Structures are given as C-alpha cells and as structure tokens.
Amino acid sequence: MRAARAVLYGLWTVAFALGLVGVWQRIAYGHTLAGYGSYVVWGLWVAAYAYFVGLSAGSFLFAALVNVLNVNVLRPLSRTALFTALVSIAVALLAVLFDLGHMNRAFEVFTSPNFSSMMTWMVWLYAAYGILLLALMWYERNGNTGMVRALYTVGIPLAIAFPGGGGALFATLSSKPYWHQPLYPIFFVVGALLSGAALMAALASVFWPDRSDMLHVLGRTVLGLIALDLVLEWAEFSIPLWYGVSPEKEVLMQILTGRFWWVFWVVHLVLGSAVPVALLLWRPHHATCVGIAGALTALTFLAVRLNIVIPGQVTPELRGLENAFSDHRLTFSYVPTTHEWLVLLFLVAVGLGALWLGFRYLPLIETREVETHERYS
Amino acid sequence: MAGKELAPLPAAAAGPEADVLLRMQADLRRALEKPVAERRWVMVIDLRRCMGCHSCTIACIAENKLPPGVVYRPVIDEEIGTYPHVSRVFTPRPCMQCDSPPCVPVCPVAATFKRPDGVVAIDYDRCIGCRYCIAACPYNARTFDFGEYYTEDTPALQPYEKAPTYEYGQKRVRSGGASPVGNARKCHFCLHRLEEGMLPACVTSCVGRATYFGDANDPESLVHELIGRPNVQVLKPEAGTMPRVYYLV
Ligand code: SF4
Ligand code: SF4
Numbered sequence: 001m002r003a004a005r006a007v008l009y010g011l012w013t014v015a016f017a018l019g020l021v022g023v024w025q026r027i028a029y030g031h032t033l034a035g036y037g038s039y040v041v042w043g044l045w046v047a048a049y050a051y052f053v054g055l056s057a058g059s060f061l062f063a064a065l066v067n068v069l070n071v072n073v074l075r076p077l078s079r080t081a082l083f084t085a086l087v088s089i090a091v092a093l094l095a096v097l098f099d100l101g102h103m104n105r106a107f108e109v110f111t112s113p114n115f116s117s118m119m120t121w122m123v124w125l126y127a128a129y130g131i132l133l134l135a136l137m138w139y140e141r142n143g144n145t146g147m148v149r150a151l152y153t154v155g156i157p158l159a160i161a162f163p164g165g166g167g168a169l170f171a172t173l174s175s176k177p178y179w180h181q182p183l184y185p186i187f188f189v190v191g192a193l194l195s196g197a198a199l200m201a202a203l204a205s206v207f208w209p210d211r212s213d214m215l216h217v218l219g220r221t222v223l224g225l226i227a228l229d230l231v232l233e234w235a236e237f238s239i240p241l242w243y244g245v246s247p248e249k250e251v252l253m254q255i256l257t258g259r260f261w262w263v264f265w266v267v268h269l270v271l272g273s274a275v276p277v278a279l280l281l282w283r284p285h286h287a288t289c290v291g292i293a294g295a296l297t298a299l300t301f302l303a304v305r306l307n308i309v310i311p312g313q314v315t316p317e318l319r320g321l322e323n324a325f326s327d328h329r330l331t332f333s334y335v336p337t338t339h340e341w342l343v344l345l346f347l348v349a350v351g352l353g354a355l356w357l358g359f360r361y362l363p364l365i366e367t368r369e370v371e372t373h374e375r376y377s
Numbered sequence: 378m379a380g381k382e383l384a385p386l387p388a389a390a391a392g393p394e395a396d397v398l399l400r401m402q403a404d405l406r407r408a409l410e411k412p413v414a415e416r417r418w419v420m421v422i423d424l425r426r427c428m429g430c431h432s433c434t435i436a437c438i439a440e441n442k443l444p445p446g447v448v449y450r451p452v453i454d455e456e457i458g459t460y461p462h463v464s465r466v467f468t469p470r471p472c473m474q475c476d477s478p479p480c481v482p483v484c485p486v487a488a489t490f491k492r493p494d495g496v497v498a499i500d501y502d503r504c505i506g507c508r509y510c511i512a513a514c515p516y517n518a519r520t521f522d523f524g525e526y527y528t529e530d531t532p533a534l535q536p537y538e539k540a541p542t543y544e545y546g547q548k549r550v551r552s553g554g555a556s557p558v559g560n561a562r563k564c565h566f567c568l569h570r571l572e573e574g575m576l577p578a579c580v581t582s583c584v585g586r587a588t589y590f591g592d593a594n595d596p597e598s599l600v601h602e603l604i605g606r607p608n609v610q611v612l613k614p615e616a617g618t619m620p621r622v623y624y625l626v
Contacts, residue, residue, distance in 0.1 A: 101506015329446030
C-alpha cells in the first residue's frame, strides 16, 4: 500500500513538474507553441474546459440529488461530490484562461459585459455558481442543514443552466452546421450528468468499496446515462446522415472515418461505453468493476468533448479557402502540440492535487459518515 | 534641355467615362464631406475581371503589416471542370462588413462592433482574444494574431515586420504580447486610409481593376451604379448576414 502510494505521489510530482513547463511556455511564448490556428481556433484547452464544466455540473447535481431529494444511499458521497464540483469548475476556468489571447483582460467580462454573448452568460453563471459552492461548503461545515438544502435547491437550475449554456455557446453559432443544433444544450446536460456520475462511481469504489448498495445505485445510474447519451448520439449522427445530403455530412464522416476515427470508435464507443456497460452488467455490485467502469467513462469523456469542439471547425466556410493562402496557421487541420498536452497535464495535476488536499484536510469522507449517521438515524 | 518647357499632359477624363480609380477617388471625397453616419461604405468585386494575381492580398498585408496566420483578403482559386476542359474562378474574400454581423453579438466584451458607416471594427485594447467571433463568422474572415513573425527563424528578424500599423488610426508596433498580438483581426476596409481620403489598399492595387469601393448612399457613385445591376450577388445570402461586399458575376 505504502509503495503504491509512493508511486502515485511520484507520478503526480512528475506530472505537475511537466505541467509547470507547459505553463511557463504559455507565459513565455504566448500562443506561438500551440497547434490551433486562425481557422481551427479552439483546440484541446477549450475541449478540456467543456469537459471539466461537465464534470463539475454532474458532480454538483449528484450532491444536490442527495440533499434535496434525500437519496440517502448516496449520502456519504455528498461532500466529496460538492468538493469535486468546486475543483472541476476551477480547473475548467483555468483552462479557458490559458486559452485567452489576453489573460490579463479576462476581468473585462465583468466590467464591460455584453449580455448578448453566450460567453458572457457563461462566465457570469460560473461566478454565481462558484460563490454558491463556497457558501455551500461553509454551511456544510457549520452544520446548517436548512441553508444547505436551500442552496442546493437554488443550485439545481444553475447546474443545469451552465452545462446547457455551454452547449448553447456552440449551438448558437449558425456558421457551424455541426454545432448549430437544438439538441446540443440537452446533449451537454446529459453528458455532464454522465461524466459526473461516472466520476462519483470511481471515487465511491475507492473510498467505500464495501458499500455495495451505493455502488450498485451508482453503477445503474451510469448505465442508464450511457444509454441515454448513446440514444442522443444516434439522433445526432443518423438524422443528418440518413439521406447522405446535408451540410453536416462532411463533418460527421470526418468523425466516423477520418484521420481520428479511433477517437470515436475506440476511445469513446469501446473504452468509454461498451467496456463500462459490460462491466456494469457483469458485476453490478463489485467495487473494482464499478470503479473501472466509472473511471473509464469519466476519463474518455474528454474524447466526446474533443469530437465536438474540433470537427466543428475543420471544414472551410467557403470551398477552396483552404488553398487560398499558404500558412501554417491557415489550415483546417489540427493536432494538439506537446505544449498543449503539457498545459492539460498541469490542469489535471492541479485538480488531482486539490482533490487530494481536500480528502486529506477537509472533512469530506469519514466525518460525513458519522454526521450523516447522527443526523439521519 | 535646359529651359525647355514640358508640354502639359492632357487632362484625365472626368465623369462616368473616367478611369474607375479616378472616379472612385472623387466619390470618396464627396462621401467624406458627409457625416459618418450618412456614409454607406460598400465594396463591389467583378469576378469576371479578377485574374487571380493576389495583388490585393499582398497589398493588404503590406498596408496592415499582417503577420503569419493573419490574412484579411485571400483570393480563393477554384478549378472548374475536368482536364482539358477546365477554367478557373477567382473569388477575393475580404470581410463582408455584414449588416447583420454574427461576429458582433458573440463578443463577450463588446470589443467588436458595427460603426455607423457600416464597418465592423475591433477595439484591440478591449479584445480579450477569446476567438468566439472568429468561430462565429460564416466567411472565415477573421483570423488570430499569434505573435509570430515571418522572418523570426532566419538569421535576422527583418525591420519591416516591426514597422507600425495604423489600423483604426492607431499607431501600433507588434512586439511582445501587446495588441494586436493576441487579438482577433480582420479587414476593416482600410478605415485609416479612408479617413485620410485614400481608397483601400486592395482597391488601388487591383491589377484587373476588378475591385470597386465607395458610398452606396451617393446616387452618383460608381458602387451605387454597380450594385443596382442584375448580375449582382453576395456570398452565402442564406446565412442572413446581409453583406456589404457585392460580387458581379
Ligand atoms: S464577414 Fe465575418 S467578420 Fe466580417 S462582418 Fe461578417 S461575420 Fe463579421
Ligand atoms: S476575440 Fe476579441 S473581438 Fe473576438 S469575441 Fe473575443 S474579445 Fe471579442
């Protein structure tokens, strides 16, 4: 156990150190080392932002479910879910901060906001949500259950609004046929719930391996959400492709058969869906199976986000534009650079580090069990 | 030769029969006498005259000191037909200065805005570089300034890359991360030239005399005459953007 822990600490230190290199590069060289360009303007970091926002909303909705609807079987998870939500939203905002051309002007979204922009709405909603999360943690600590319940109730529409709004941030752009679909906000909310539930299943299997009742509920939830997500995905792909004539056809075919076909088929469908489904059906009470299924689904969900953000930008708005000017930034292809991966590594390391600190120094696990027992028995 | 008087050149023709550049110059002078809100800048591009020489692209790069990754007016070159029965169509693509511009409402800080004369402008000092507007443009007419230089990997960075740009009438030198580095950038109809009575660089450099510019609110102007023709089109009318760049086909 000790050795395993040492290995984990070592890995984290390496990841954090490499991540720091990425951040230093970002500060020293601006955007020059990034792989995105003037046509594919949003890359790995924006996908990571959408991913972490989803994790945050999903985790939060879980905690809210426990506290508002009194789903007591999941109650031990409540504080962990809340803290995960806080860490995830912070990491998401950090990802988007690194992506800005002028990080030092980010405050302008508060001082001179333009409320016709979905982006402004998102930033303001995140700010409200962040405050709500901090207040919740404060009242949880003080044992003010009335306030906790009230804040969770307020938080539910908020936590549905911002992943939904995240979907709308893409969907409202009529220039991009692949993004411009009414299904998107719903898709994002379901994705948030799925990735959040999967992460909770993974954490529960580590911290409460003996609670097979809780693991079973979590496993079933993940299973149901994977099914719902796949149904939505089927709609997203089959409708525009059915007759083979649609503006989205090119993009969808890129995803299914293009250079990065394996991201959809192998990472998302096999590792992120089929394997977890098989594990959850096979051993629904088994901590390791539920844990692996949850971890796989949660991790590979980044592929789903990447497959939204990148393909939406890879077809020229005007045919022939791809050849009009020869320049490494004026191309419609994109592969993240090592620099971008390093910055992502930093974000993940910071997130995991914060979670570890929370588990270690905040009363997230054991205390909760005792309190819960006292309060609800 | 000393003391010999040069014979005066014959006066250039004025009026509708004049060279289009002279006529547009006169149109521009008239427009500048009006208040800004009464000017309606439009551009007309005659695709039958464009020969795909890319002079406008280069003139624009030189005028605005555009770095790698930034281009305001590329010329799309399309080959039609199968060999040997091929022809080529060239489509210069500036910013359309849309009257219903999708790039404006998406800007979270209102750094991109529509001016009263119709030019869609960017406030470089406010833009946070989120690139939402770039994603929103249905013509790929916006690009991002990554802070790169064409000659940075050569033995010496060439001084012309550090020459100031005068976009929006502001003198700026690209260096470090200072704006316009880190900003969205786009064609602005050479607003800084217009205000000084000069036509956009792409118009004056057009070898085929295929690009026309002026005030559509002026019934005497060349562009007013051209956009009233039946062979006028805009790009992607279905996008609902109401472009101010017209194409003669
Ligand atoms: S062409 Fe693009 S950048 Fe220009 S005004 Fe229209 S939407 Fe904006
Ligand atoms: S890149 Fe600049 S101009 Fe464009 S939307 Fe963002 S802040 Fe506005």
